[in-house]
């Protein structure tokens with residue numbers, strides 16, 4: 001679809017072949033899902049009503065899309081204006097991330113056309129899931145509005161664009177409030193079932209754990225995506241973006257290091273308050289320590305080292321490990337710790353078709369991101385809508401951006 | 416700049432933690448159940464594991480016929496759970512220390528006084544009826560299956576094989592049949608040949624249970640399972656062997672499910688009101704500081720400019736003065752020179 005291969009060249013690049021296969025298989029499983037029901041494609045059981053479509057697509061998806069609210073809050077509320085050029089890519093990723101979360105839910109729930117029911121037909125306000133749903137719904141709209149200026153600039157509509165840009169602060173605050181609520185509520189979903197959760201992962205602080213770790217995940221994802229985009233979408237970036245890129249990388253690394261340390265300590269506090277230390281000497285304890293030391297303490301340390309030594313490569317390692325750690329944590333809470341008392345034979349393991357759908361959805365996200373990032377002003381400021389205020393000591397430059405339309409950088413293809 | 420941002424982040428985060436904690440401590444009052452609500456008492460010392468209750472339930476609720484007929488007792492060799500085609504199952508528990516032989520227990524929805532399923536459903540599909548039954552309304556259910564995550568007794572099941580309208584399936588305490596007057600007692604209760612099941616008002620059932628404890632000393636454990644478990648249930652159990660040995664968890668506690676989430680939900684309005692105020696405050700501080708910084712910068716620039724101008728003026732004046740002095744001395748020099756020359760000429764003439 002968005003593979004803008006130059007006409008002469010063949011379509012059969014390795015990238016296109018892999019994407020093509022993923023899309024085909026995804027389409028096939030989609031048909032199965034909506035003709036044979038959930039039983040036709042998933043390994044879900046009455047004991048395991050939630051599988052990887054919730055663990056990965058919902059829990060990880062939302063946590064990893066936290067870059068949107070963390071970046072815009074850092075820039076617009078906490079006054080860190082040097083992160084300005086990172087806001088647009090982060091908002092776009094968040095918007096796509098949340099759209100895909102909602103899209104994926106259509107596969108998972110039994111009657112997807114009823115997804116608006118909680119808001120428009122009958123509301124179960126005592127349910128944590130209601131809060132999650134409402135906040136995600138409102139936040140998706142907020143992200144859409146925050147993203148719209150990019151599209152309007154692309155289309156050249158000045159007036160509506162300026163109206164929205166003037167609402168930036170209000171939108172940012174709204175986004176932070178909604179994010180705080182639903183990021184933490186995703187953890188709160190499991191509060192209702194203490195008897196089914198392993199004590200090491202169950203705590204009344206679950207909402208706080210989810211919220212704090214989502215901030216670390218969001219910051220790390222911005223770094224991670226920045227690296228990837230730098231590689232594949234370099235031609236689309238303007239001077240400001242490139243100049244600020246290093247500052248963003250190290251600034252976010254510093255932030256992530258602090259957040260991870262905080263996260264590490266509140267996890268320890270959680271264990272101490274519930275007096276769960278003795279569980280650490282069991283198999284589950286080893287797994288818990290693996291997560292806490294290998295995927296919280298280690299990346300915190302890497303980030304701190306990287307900032308000290310100004311080592312961008314180390315920052316990237318920190319980001320990758322943090323992101324993996326969040327995925328591991330969400331899987332641990334929702335699949336490993338959940339129903340830990342069940343005999344192994346009754347435990348859930350995803351079918352290949354469930355995995356195929358998750359891969360399919362991530363692929364769709366990447367394609368749409370690339371399409372938008374190569375067409376609209378995401379990594380650069382539109383020459384007619386420049387807002388970037390040069391830093392002190394910096395000379396005001398004429399917009400030196402060169403239009404690359406329909407002529408993508410060769411690196412953005414064939415990978 | 417950096418330090419300031421960090422400190423304000425820290426302050427904001429700390430406030431959020433404090434709010435979270437204090438709200439978690441508060442919880443709703445205990446709900447003793449609807450007065451006069453009905454329930455069922457199951458007596459494990461009477462149950463013979465004949466599966467007639469399963470057959471009775473299957474029949475009154477029009478559920479599909481199982482692969483093995485209900486008089487096939489070999490299915491008891493495996494421990495089963497409720498599923499989308501079975502509202503109730505009987506399990507056999509062997510080798511219980513202190514028991515003469517196997518003990519059987521029927522399982523189905525416990526009809527909790529404060530049901531986890533009802534509190535977790537985001538479309539309020541479940542209703543705790545004043546008569547005691549917990550019912551489910553298929554006209555709003557989205558099929559999210561959070562109720563199945565929430566139920567501590569693993570009761571609700573889902574029709575995974577249905578494409579268009581998969582339903583949540585669980586025991587209804589035969590509420591619809593009884594309110595419609597088709598039945599006077601639930602199907603399973605009516606089918607039991609040994610009166611291991613008694614249907615009645617919950618308060619009466621508790622009395623009956625205690626009466627049996629008194630009438631048959633040593634036969635029962637002095638505990639009615641469901642009187643307080645998970646905040647209390649309308650289905651009650653009495654037994655001669657520990658409840659954990661017949662598949663009833665003893666570690667559930669007496670806190671009702673909704674209380675586990677009430678703290679987190681109570682924080683919501685606090686976040687919704689305090690958070691924006693806090694964020695606007697943080698923003699205002701930064702704006703103010705930026706403004707001050709900007710003003711300071713402007714002032715510094717003006718001062719610098721003024722100073723430069725002053726210096727330039729002074730320099731100019733000095734240059735002018737110097738130039739004037741130069742000029743003056745030059746004139747004087749010239750005059751002197753001229754005078755000297757004139758004097759010289761004079762002396763030469765005089766010679």
Ligand code: SF4
Pocket residue numbers: 523524525526527530531532533549565566567568569570571585
């Ligand atoms: S046993 Fe489960 S399904 Fe039945 S009322 Fe209680 S929470 Fe709901």
Ligand code: SF4
Pocket residue numbers: 535536537538539540541551555556557558559560561562563583
């Ligand atoms: S599956 Fe249906 S009944 Fe259960 S929580 Fe979701 S919407 Fe409610």
Ligand code: SF4
Pocket residue numbers: 471472473475476502503523585586587588589601602603604
């Ligand atoms: S009360 Fe009715 S629905 Fe429930 S197990 Fe008995 S017969 Fe089945």
